[in-house]
Amino acid sequence: DVVMTQTPPSLSVAIGQSVSISCKSSQSLVASDKNTYLNWLLQSPGRSPKRLIYQVSKLDSGVPDRFSGSGSEKDFTLKISRVEAEDLGVYYCLQGTHLPYTFGAGTKLELK
């Protein structure tokens, strides 16, 4: 199985600060169709996970452009510019290239 290693496990931030979360996979996530199926999800407290970004860098509808995704092959980053209170929760990366699909362990974003 592809292991998704997320760092850091937690982040303490002030409103308005920018943060980055790393996700590294144990295998390349480039699929046979040349696409890279790396997604980022946010689970706000008491809620279901919500997808924010798909295929590395494509923002879901309604997701603020303060969020951005980048990376390739095995190394990916989620960046949040100017963190707002609504951004707090646990962020997960999810790979959809190789079966079984696998998630990172999560990064908890908390207020400083």
Added chain:
Amino acid sequence: QVQLQQSGAELAKPGSSVKISCKASGYTFTSYAMHWIKQTTGQALEWTGYIAPGSGGTKYNEKFKGKATLTVDKSSSTAYMQLSSLTPVDTAVYYCARGGIRGDNWFAYWGQGTLVTVSS
């Protein structure tokens, strides 16, 4: 709008089975696979498997073969996951999530989750 409405919390005894449901609305049920994801209290997420409602075809995470059985009822646009031979390690929140082509529709919609608690 797309909605996935899951059944309520279950309390089950070790060795028993439970069947949880995910009722889809707002789209053509048979056009998108339905995935199931386990989330333990430590927050770890595990993909359990998926079912293609149109064909009934399934794909399971090897770890959940023999534990989870995925079915659908096309007449009611409902997907089911049965968990058998329950043990305390099966205690978790289980989510359904809509699949599809692994692009802009894939995992874009999730149910609200069903808590399964296994305890004697």
